[in-house]
Amino acid sequence: MTAWRGADLISIRDLGREEIEKVLDRAQTIRPDSSLLRGRVMASLFFEPSTRTQLSFATAMERLGGSVIGFSGVEGTSIQKGESLYDTIKMVERYADVIVIRHPLEGSARFAADVAQIPVINAGDGANQHPSQTLLDLFTIRRFCGRLDGLSIGMVGDLKYGRTVHSLATALTHFEGVKLRLISPPLLRMPPRILEEELRGKIEFEETEELELSDLDVVYMTRIQRERFPDVEEYERVKGAYILDLEACRQLKPEAIILHPLPRVGEIDPEVDRLPQAKYFEQAASGVPVRMALLSLILLG
Amino acid sequence: MEEKEELKVSKIAEGTVIDHIRAGRAPLVLKILGIEAGFPDSVIVAMNVRSTRYGKKDIVKVEGQFLDEEKINKIALISPQATINIIRSYKVVKKDQVELPKRLVGIVKCPNRNCITNSPEGVETIFHTEASAGGPRLRCHYCEESVELAEVELL
Ligand SMILES: [Zn+2]
Numbered sequence: 001m002t003a004w005r006g007a008d009l010i011s012i013r014d015l016g017r018e019e020i021e022k023v024l025d026r027a028q029t030i031r032p033d034s035s036l037l038r039g040r041v042m043a044s045l046f047f048e049p050s051t052r053t054q055l056s057f058a059t060a061m062e063r064l065g066g067s068v069i070g071f072s073g074v075e076g077t078s079i080q081k082g083e084s085l086y087d088t089i090k091m092v093e094r095y096a097d098v099i100v101i102r103h104p105l106e107g108s109a110r111f112a113a114d115v116a117q118i119p120v121i122n123a124g125d126g127a128n129q130h131p132s133q134t135l136l137d138l139f140t141i142r143r144f145c146g147r148l149d150g151l152s153i154g155m156v157g158d159l160k161y162g163r164t165v166h167s168l169a170t171a172l173t174h175f176e177g178v179k180l181r182l183i184s185p186p187l188l189r190m191p192p193r194i195l196e197e198e199l200r201g202k203i204e205f206e207e208t209e210e211l212e213l214s215d216l217d218v219v220y221m222t223r224i225q226r227e228r229f230p231d232v233e234e235y236e237r238v239k240g241a242y243i244l245d246l247e248a249c250r251q252l253k254p255e256a257i258i259l260h261p262l263p264r265v266g267e268i269d270p271e272v273d274r275l276p277q278a279k280y281f282e283q284a285a286s287g288v289p290v291r292m293a294l295l296s297l298i299l300l301g
Numbered sequence: 302m303e304e305k306e307e308l309k310v311s312k313i314a315e316g317t318v319i320d321h322i323r324a325g326r327a328p329l330v331l332k333i334l335g336i337e338a339g340f341p342d343s344v345i346v347a348m349n350v351r352s353t354r355y356g357k358k359d360i361v362k363v364e365g366q367f368l369d370e371e372k373i374n375k376i377a378l379i380s381p382q383a384t385i386n387i388i389r390s391y392k393v394v395k396k397d398q399v400e401l402p403k404r405l406v407g408i409v410k411c412p413n414r415n416c417i418t419n420s421p422e423g424v425e426t427i428f429h430t431e432a433s434a435g436g437p438r439l440r441c442h443y444c445e446e447s448v449e450l451a452e453v454e455l456l
Contacts, residue, residue, distance in 0.1 A: 011445060085422055107417040107443025111424055126415050128444055197433060197447060 005301030008113040009294060010122045011129045012167045017174040024139050026293035027286070037066035040299055043096035044070030045088065046123070047079065047103040052262075052287075053123050053132075057100050060291035066299075069095060089115045098298060101125075119298045127163055133261065134167040136290040137220070140283040144257045145217055150177040152215055157183075157222035157242050157267060159190040164261045165222055166194050173202040180205035181216065185238045188228065211242060213251040219244070221260040221267050221280075245269035252277050259283050311345045316364045318386040318393075319376060324349050326380050327359035333375045333455070334363060342366070355382065362388075375408055377401045378453055381437075401430050401437055409439060410454040416444040426456065 004022060042061040046054050049072045058068045074080050079088060085108060092099060093116045101112050102123040109122035109129070124130040142148050153172065155165045159182055169190070172178045182190050182205060189207060199205055213219055221244055229235035244258065249272055252258075260268055260280040272278050322330055327348050331337075336344055343364035352358035368376075368385060376383050377399035387395040405428045411418045418426045418441070427442035440447045 013445065085417075104415075105417045105420050105422075106413060106415050107411075107424075107441065107445070110443045111417050111422070126444070193447065197438075200434075 003301065004297035005299075006119055007298060008120045008122075009131050009298070010109050010113050010120065012131045012134045012171050013129075015131070015171070015174075020135065020138060020171060020174065023135050023290065023293050023297065024142055026297055027135075027139050027289045028143070030289055030292045030296060032063040032292075034063075034065035036296060037061065037064040037299060040066040040098070041096040042066055042068050042070075042295065043092045043099045044068050044072070045092065045099060045101045045103075046070065046072040047074055047085075047101070047108075049073045050102055050124060052284075053102065053130075056287040057121075057123060057132075057291050057295075060288050060295055063288070064292055064296060066295070070100075085112065086115055092116075093118045098295065121294065121298070127161070129167065130163060131167065132287075132291055132294060133164055134171050135294070136283065136286050137164070137168050137259065137261070138171060139290050140259060140279060140286050141218055141257070143286070144279055144282075145255075148172070148175040148178070151175075151217045152179045152181065153218040153220060154181040154183055154213060154216040155190075155220045155222070156211065156244070158188045158224045158228060159184040159222070160188040161225070161228060162222040165220065166190070166198070168220065169194065169203070169205075170198045173199065178203055181212070182207045183209070183211060183242070185209060185241065187234075187238070188224065209241075211248055213248065213256075214253070217253070217256055219252070219256065219258045219277075221258065221264070223261075223263075223265050223267060225265070239266070243267055243269065244272055246271050246275075249275055249277065311362065312391055313343060313345070313362050313364045313388055314391055316342075316362065316366050316388050317368055318388060319361045319363075320358070320384045320386060321352065321355065321380075322359035322361065322376075322383050323380040324352075324355070324357035324359055327361050329379050329455075330359070330361050330376060330383075333372055333379070334361070334366065334368070336363070371408065373399055374402050374405060375455055378405070378409070378450060378455070381450070403430055404428070405430070405439065408456060409448070410456050411441045411444060411446060412448055412452070412454065413441065413444045413446040416441060416446065418443055 061068050089112050099120045100123050106126035106128040109125040113120035224239050226235050256277050257279040258277050262284050327346050345362040347360040349357045383399045385397045386393045407425045409428050418424045428439040431438050438447050
């Protein structure tokens with residue numbers, strides 16, 4: 001991929017440094033402008049609901065003067081009656097200028113993009129990819145740390161199932177001198193296929209069980225979900241070891257930042273919210289400018 | 302009689318000899334060629350015979366069959382060192398090393414159960430070959446799952 005205009009955004013693996021920086025630069029300068037995408041239509045096809053992502057895309061489109069059609073959840077739609085994804089895409093592409101799709105099957109967004117004549121943005125295909133989330137993570141890091149090169153970044157918690165950390169780690173391989181510290185219980189280590197195929201030889205990384213945060217520029221927290229554990233006791237024990245509270249935060253450098261894709265389920269003590277390092281709400285808020293940037297780049301270049 | 306001599310006896314007039322098949326994989330080659338009970342033409346199968354190059358190998362000779370690209374690609378997947386010899390009037394007229402293509406369409410099953418290619422949508426599988434430290438791998442065009450050649454399940 002070289003130019004954004006008319007391009008699809010399906011996987012973070014398709015993006016190089018240049019494409020990533022183009023989005024971040026645009027997100028930094030873009031402001032609401034009701035004339036920019038006037039008359040353009042975004043089809044928002046959420047085959048499974050995801051309120052946060054859906055609202056963020058819709059808000060981004062509307063702040064640029066465009067309009068939104070679509071659905072969230074398939075209840076009561078023709079899809080529930082057995083309409084194929086292919087047919088849905090072929091119909092919608094005649095009504096819209098860009099498709100945003102979220103679908104429970106992995107590979108569905110790539111399929112939609114292959115089929116559609118208009119650009120497709122992947123807003124999550126099963127456990128596979130959710131590239132706009134990664135772009136907003138990168139945007140937030142660059143905004144507060146001033147750069148992406150040369151950072152020490154800790155990823156904490158569920159590194160096995162958490163696709164946000166897989167994609168973020170993959171994206172960070174494009175930047176110089178980044179060091180990753182992968183902090184997790186043994187059961188939730190980053191999968192060997194990610195370590196070996198995506199990271200080894202491309203980025204410096206270490207794995208540890210210790211919540212050692214003192215030299216990090218970024219602490220990226222993740223949810224540890226109960227259903228990942230064989231029994232409740234093990235879950236409680238592990239979860240307790242990876243909680244960021246005021247005590248744990250005493251290790252942090254003053255200029256470090258704490259991120260979390262939200263919603264949290266107790267990994268970050270609410271008391272931490274008032275620390276200057278807590279940036280997860282700003283992170284969530286940057287979903288809108290990053291998606292405004294994506295829509296404007298894809299529709300206008 | 303030498304083993305080599307014995308194999309020489311079993312020559313075919315017109316057809317294909319697939320040589321240097323990875324030892325023990327001749328049955329998979331037969332499956333790819335669609336050779337099963339009731340197959341009408343001559344087929345000669347040798348398994349675990351000595352090979353100067355690889356220690357042991359399998360050989361399959363099929364009378365009257367010339368392989369299309371899809372079958373050759375499938376053989377490349379299960380046995381990357383195999384050679385394909387075209388036989389006319391008992392002579393080898395063409396000898397090719399199989400080659401793993403960059404893109405495999407409708408040949409490999411995706412191991413990811415939640416992949417769109419395993420759904421009722423009926424999407425044909427596409428895999429891309431990728432180089433890696435442990436040899437070539439395949440990556441699903443759709444769900445991005447990667448598979449080692451040794452683990453590949455053919456459709
Ligand atoms: Zn797949």
